[in-house]
Amino acid sequence: MLRRSVARQARILDGSILLTPVDSFALHDPPDAALDRLEGLYATDRPRGLEDNLKSKILFSGRRRLSHDITAIYRQWSEALAADDLSMRLLSGLHAHATIFMGLGRVGETVFLLPEKAGGHFATAGILERLGYRVVEPPIDLERHRVDMERAKRLVDGSILFIDRSEGLVYEDFGPLTENPALYCVHDASQYLPAILTGRYRSPFAMGFDLLISTLHKSFPGPQKALVATRTRDERWERVKRVMSQFVSSHHVRSTYLAGLGLEDMGRLERYTDRFLENAVALEQALADLGIDVVRRAADAPPTQHLWIRFDSAEAAYEACRRLELCRIHSNYRLLPYGLGYGLRLGTTAATLQGLRPTHVPRLAQLLGDILSGGFTLSRRHAVRELASAMADSDDLRCPSPPSPVLFGGVP
Structure with missing residues (x-):
């Protein structure tokens, strides 16, 4: 039954x-069955010498090659970032x-x-408060849909700055806030990582x-x-590593190999x-151009x-989401940031x-307009399927035949 369900989906x-x-597909299909064999294996992500091995409370034999490859993948990603x-x-x-x-x-x-009203993740403040932190929010420019940097610089309070941006129409430079030498500054780049890796966005480390x-x-x-990356190996980083080692027992090596493969072709990225x-x-x-109430991003x-589309009420926004869903878009x-009310959040x-x-x-926009104004019909669902097929026929990004997963040099 589960196999049939997966096939239907x-x-x-x-x-x-x-x-x-927040959805994505890999740039290539899973490499081959050999990599699947590593799925459940435990391995350290740091090769150890004899003295460290003897001090370990537990050690898994036969994983030297895995640890070597993981170290190489870490090095590859560290260089890229x-x-x-x-x-x-x-x-x-x-x-x-x-x-x-x-x-x-x-x-x-x-x-x-x-804060969430400025595009921060809705769960982060609760996590930090549960851990015993005091949370303070910077002032927001609601009209420009950004942090008010000048006021925030004057009002900045605390010893840690955390920019956890999950929403935003533009990529903001938070460099003015990091100038405070008393702050330890953390940036969540989940929505921006490809553009950071390829130099389209200024790196948070450069900020x-x-x-x-x-x-x-x-x-x-x-x-x-x-991933968690540090600009400098300092005392705070050592504390973070100790906690990760203490609270995360399995490294999930198959996913790490896939992460290494994801940097193989920077041109494709x-x-x-x-x-x-x-x-x-x-x-x-x-x-x-079609008159849809899409929030326009600043050009600077x-x-x-x-992309954000506004509606007059939560009910209207939910109905729009359902109409699109029935037509398979x-x-x-969700509740949009900056006081915009409930709407639709789109991404490409x-x-x-x-x-x-x-x-x-243009065809996609027309379909969106027709569905939002006219609702579900079978002909509109068929039109979405035809456009999806045309898109797939023009796809030149996802590679159906990726190279071998054993790429990172080796030890016997």
């Missing part, structure tokens, strides 16, 4: 268009938030946190952040995994990044893959991996 996805900003050190022990962004902040600070310490967190299964088209950003800007303009900062119904990452190009955008 795959068929439906093939005839759907995913305009959700200009990081001094990096770990991929964690599984997701919120998993990273909870685990890292168990080691990063102390009970009672203050975190200057990007002055000390720690970078990111998932590898949102904007980056990789496996279920989170660049094409993907440029295309999903171009698709987002083109779709925003096409929807505006780099665009993101996000996926979106997010997954659709780009389905083959969406700017040439498809």
Whole structure:
């Protein structure tokens, strides 16, 4: 029964268009069955010498090659991010938030946190408060949909700055806030990682952040995994590593290999990044041309893959989401930031991996307009399926025959 359910869902996805900003597909199919054999194995992500091995409370034999490859993958990613050190022990962004902040600070310490109303993740403040932190929010410019940097610089309070941006139409430079030498600065780059890796966005490290967190299964088209990277190996980083080692027992090596494979072809990653950003800007303009109440992004900062459509009420926004769903266009119904009310959150990452190009955008916008105004019909669902098929036929990003997974040098 489960196999039939999975097969049916795959068929439906093939005839759907995913305009959700947190879904992604790998740039290649799973490499081969050999990598699947590693799924359940325990392995350390740090090769150890004899003295460290003797001091270990538990040690798994036969994993020397795995640890060697994991170290090589870490080195590969550290170089790509200009990081001094990096770990991929964690599984997701919120998993990273909870685990890292168990080691990063102390009970009672203050975190200057990007709030939900400015695009911060809705769960982060609750996690930090549960861990015993005092949370303070920076002032927001609601009209410009950004942090009010000048006021925030004057009012900044606390010993840790955490920019956990899960929403935003532009990529903001938070460098003015990191200039405070008393702050230890953390940036969650889950929505921006491909553009950071390819140089389209300024790196958080270049802005002055000390720690970078990111998932590898949102904007980056990789496996279920989170990374944590440090600009400098300092005392706080050592505390974070100790906590990750203490609270994360299995490294999940298969996902780490897939993360390494995801950096194999930087040219393809660049094409993907440029295309999903171009698709987002083109779709925003096409929807505006049709009279749809899409929130327009400012032109003075780099665009993101996000789009927001406003509605008069939560009920109207939910009905719009359901209409699109019935026609097999996926979106997010949610409370938008900056006091915009309930609406639809769209994104172009997954659709780009389905083959969406700017040439498809006018037809996609027209379908969105027809469905939002006229609701579900079988003919509109068929039209979505036809566009999804046309997108798939033009796909030049996802590789059906990836190379061998054994790529990172080796030891016997």
